[in-house]
Amino acid sequence: MAGSGTTQLRGEDMLLRVEHLVVEFGKGHRRVRAVSDVSFDVAPGETLGLVGESGCGKSTTGRAVALVHPPDAGSVRFAGRELTSLGPRQLRQARTKVQMVFQDPISSLNPRRRVLDSVMEPLSIWGIGTREERRAKASQTLESVGINPNDAGGRRPIEFSGGQCQRISIARALMLEPTLLICDEPVSALDVSVQAQILNLLDDLKRARGLTMVFIAHDLAVVKNVSDRVAVMYLGKLCEVASPDTLYRHPAHPYTAALLASIPEPDPSVAGDGSSPLSGELPSPTDPPSGCRFRTRCPYAQDRCTAEEPAIRALGPDHFVACHFPLGQPTATAVAPPVGATTPGSDA
Amino acid sequence: MSLRRQRTPHLEFADASELEEPLLDVQDLRTAFRTTRGLVRANDGISFTLDRGKTLGVVGESGSGKTVLTRSVMGLLPNVNLERSGSVRFAGHELMGLTPAQLRDVWGTQMSVIFQDPMTALNPVVRVERQLTESLRIRLGLDRRAAHDTAVALLTSVGIPAPEQRMRNYPHELSGGMRQRVMIAIALACGPKLVLADEPTTGLDVTLQAQILDLLGTLQRERSMGMILVTHDLGVVANRADDIAVMYAGRIVEQAPTKDLFSHTRMPYTEALLRSIPRLTEPSHTRLRAIPGRPPDLAALPPGCPFAPRCPYAQDRCRVEDPPSRTAGAGHRFSCWFPVGSPEGDDALARNVAAGVPAALAFTGAVPVGALSPVPGVSAVSPDVGTPAVGTPGVGQPGGGTIEGGG
Numbered sequence: 204m205a206g207s208g209t210t211q212l213r214g215e216d217m218l219l220r221v222e223h224l225v226v227e228f229g230k231g232h233r234r235v236r237a238v239s240d241v242s243f244d245v246a247p248g249e250t251l252g253l254v255g256e257s258g259c260g261k262s263t264t265g266r267a268v269a270l271v272h273p274p275d276a277g278s279v280r281f282a283g284r285e286l287t288s289l290g291p292r293q294l295r296q297a298r299t300k301v302q303m304v305f306q307d308p309i310s311s312l313n314p315r316r317r318v319l320d321s322v323m324e325p326l327s328i329w330g331i332g333t334r335e336e337r338r339a340k341a342s343q344t345l346e347s348v349g350i351n352p353n354d355a356g357g358r359r360p361i362e363f364s365g366g367q368c369q370r371i372s373i374a375r376a377l378m379l380e381p382t383l384l385i386c387d388e389p390v391s392a393l394d395v396s397v398q399a400q401i402l403n404l405l406d407d408l409k410r411a412r413g414l415t416m417v418f419i420a421h422d423l424a425v426v427k428n429v430s431d432r433v434a435v436m437y438l439g440k441l442c443e444v445a446s447p448d449t450l451y452r453h454p455a456h457p458y459t460a461a462l463l464a465s466i467p468e469p470d471p472s473v474a475g476d477g478s479s480p481l482s483g484e485l486p487s488p489t490d491p492p493s494g495c496r497f498r499t500r501c502p503y504a505q506d507r508c509t510a511e512e513p514a515i516r517a518l519g520p521d522h523f524v525a526c527h528f529p530l531g532q533p534t535a536t537a538v539a540p541p542v543g544a545t546t547p548g549s550d551a
Numbered sequence: 552m553s554l555r556r557q558r559t560p561h562l563e564f565a566d567a568s569e570l571e572e573p574l575l576d577v578q579d580l581r582t583a584f585r586t587t588r589g590l591v592r593a594n595d596g597i598s599f600t601l602d603r604g605k606t607l608g609v610v611g612e613s614g615s616g617k618t619v620l621t622r623s624v625m626g627l628l629p630n631v632n633l634e635r636s637g638s639v640r641f642a643g644h645e646l647m648g649l650t651p652a653q654l655r656d657v658w659g660t661q662m663s664v665i666f667q668d669p670m671t672a673l674n675p676v677v678r679v680e681r682q683l684t685e686s687l688r689i690r691l692g693l694d695r696r697a698a699h700d701t702a703v704a705l706l707t708s709v710g711i712p713a714p715e716q717r718m719r720n721y722p723h724e725l726s727g728g729m730r731q732r733v734m735i736a737i738a739l740a741c742g743p744k745l746v747l748a749d750e751p752t753t754g755l756d757v758t759l760q761a762q763i764l765d766l767l768g769t770l771q772r773e774r775s776m777g778m779i780l781v782t783h784d785l786g787v788v789a790n791r792a793d794d795i796a797v798m799y800a801g802r803i804v805e806q807a808p809t810k811d812l813f814s815h816t817r818m819p820y821t822e823a824l825l826r827s828i829p830r831l832t833e834p835s836h837t838r839l840r841a842i843p844g845r846p847p848d849l850a851a852l853p854p855g856c857p858f859a860p861r862c863p864y865a866q867d868r869c870r871v872e873d874p875p876s877r878t879a880g881a882g883h884r885f886s887c888w889f890p891v892g893s894p895e896g897d898d899a900l901a902r903n904v905a906a907g908v909p910a911a912l913a914f915t916g917a918v919p920v921g922a923l924s925p926v927p928g929v930s931a932v933s934p935d936v937g938t939p940a941v942g943t944p945g946v947g948q949p950g951g952g953t954i955e956g957g958g
Contacts, residue, residue, distance in 0.1 A: 399841035467786030
């Protein structure tokens with residue numbers, strides 16, 4: 204898969220516009236291109252879901268957008284400003300409007316600080332308001348995420364469950380009134396019952412505060428629930444971008460289809476066919492396959508996929524795919540009968 | 552030539568196919584830990600049976616006691632500040648009260664465990680080969696050559712390509728999926744009759760999860776092993792277990808044949824768990840029916856039903872009296888005063904909704920469980936499937952947080 208290109212970008216009036224983003228780690232022949240020419244945009248008030256297997260570069264993309272890890276190339280335009288060319292002072296200022304929520308709620312809070320102090324800290328750093336005003340605002344924000352500030356404010360993170368810590372982390376991220384919230388697997392470490400609470404909370408906050416979100420997760424059902432637009436990543440590239448209902452009903456990229464078919468359905472009347480739809484594991488990003496990066500695991504792969512990298516193209520008004528032979532398209536039916544599964548783990 | 556002397560076994564096990572009683576029969580198993588906060592009752596009267604070749608799915612949230620259950624059945628818990636009682640009969644032998652030396656005849660050759668995190672379960676400074684052949688040589692008394700050949704065959708059977716090369720690797724040189732395959736190979740090395748898989752796919756990607764679960768299913772059928780599949784994900788067991796036991800606060804609150812559990816759910820906790828899962832078949836931005844609050848502290852359980860504080864059906868009686876164990880059809884047991892789908896249950900829910908109980912309000916506007924359309928498959932470009940249009944319940948509390956917020 205996987206392609207490059209900017210067809211999926213919409214107009215200039217987007218809150219976030221990322222073009223040709225490249226992030227690399229390491230040196231010499233061990234150099235890994237974790238994110239390789241990724242472009243996407245997010246409209247104001249929209250939630251973009253970013254999905255893929257571990258190692259596909261989704262978290263790195265999220266961090267690069269917030270410039271936590273500065274990108275090696277490409278542009279990140281946020282609210283009309285180019286973030287990558289800002290100096291350190293201006294960047295710090297601009298970044299107050301871009302906040303992150305991390306995966307592990309307990310380790311992302313300082314265990315030795317009281318909850319209220321942790322939540323107040325962004326205001327203290329920027330010297331906003333008096334101590335009393337900060338305290339009042341922190342209490343109010345904690346209240347809005349369902350934590351009782353009078354009871355909880357003086358305690359330390361260890362006294363809270365994972366779900367409560369995630370609420371506190373969300374409160375801290377909201378203190379500077381960001382317009383863009385980047386959530387990096389915010390519910391992966393939580394139990395299903397608590398996961399539903401946090402997802403509902405994020406949805407409420409988004410509506411109440413008009414937040415724009417980038418929601419990174421590996422669980423497709425979770426991503427479908429929260430997103431207005433979904434981007435599927437594989438080995439540092441985008442495969443498919445579409446609205447959730449289109450993507451889940453008519454996946455055009457073989458990788459998206461395989462991911463969807465892998466999800467265990469919590470209902471025995473929906474019989475699985477008892478076979479893994481995708482064999483093998485993610486190839487090493489130090490030495491990615493030529494052409495389409497998904498071809499080594501793709502049941503539809505042809506010679507053309509080895510030679511030529513597919514560019515992202517439009518299939519519909521809001522459906523973009525990087526594949527030479529997208530599913531459900533006339534070209535795909537003309538080609539490959541699905542090749543039998545290769546040996547599991549053949550790429551490792 | 553065997554380099555090690557074989558031990559004289561303490562216990563003799565007959566061939567499992569000649570067994571007349573269930574492979575595993577657990578009765579009133581209680582496991583508790585003495586801590587500074589008081590007695591933590593991790594397993595509070597667990598009973599179930601498992602036949603040869605069958606799979607029991609054990610489902611519960613973190614802290615429900617499901618992992619302790621696997622350790623307690625095997626007798627793996629360190630005997631420090633531990634209170635353990637009840638009966639664990641395996642293949643005609645009572646395991647309760649056996650010493651670790653006697654249990655060594657059971658571990659590996661009769662029952663084995665697949666741990667959740669293969670990176671910490673495998674020894675990081677020992678090559679795969681030695682970790683695999685160790686039990687083959689000690690338990691089965693194979694010589695070096697035979698153990699090596701068996702290990703290669705095992706790695707092949709769990710789908711590891713180039714097994715000869717992998718044998719020389721250390722665990723960190725393998726990917727997460729490979730490590731879990733090695734873990735499975737070690738667990739199956741001595742041909743156990745029962746495998747306890749403790750969250751074998753948690754932490755793996757969804758594509759790998761499907762591969763590993765399929766592999767486990769195939770190996771189980773080939774060897775007609777019994778399996779206990781412990782997970783927090785109902786999706787994992789829905790199509791792979793014969794029976795499912797739902798655990799809450801150290802007890803089995805509902806147990807039934809898989810189809811029955813999903814189609815005739817009786818216990819409100821099972822129902823709530825099923826409804827809190829986001830479904831692919833629902834349109835995006837469907838409001839999730841979260842369970843308010845969180846599981847109780849096992850050291851300070853409330854009187855009565857442990858789920859009562861979060862239950863949409865709970866009445867005064869639930870907060871005082873332990874619910875009785877009831878049956879609903881063959882093999883379906885549950886513990887509830889006001890079961891789902893019964894007149895008492897409907898009545899209790901209606902009363903709670905009228906009284907404005909938050910747990911009941913968060914629950915209204917229900918989708919019938921089981922009325923779900925299939926996921927679009929690889930080739931199926933399905934037309935608009937009739938996704939149930941679900942209204943947002945008119946409760947404005949963010950995620951039912953008012954209850955949880957108490958700390």
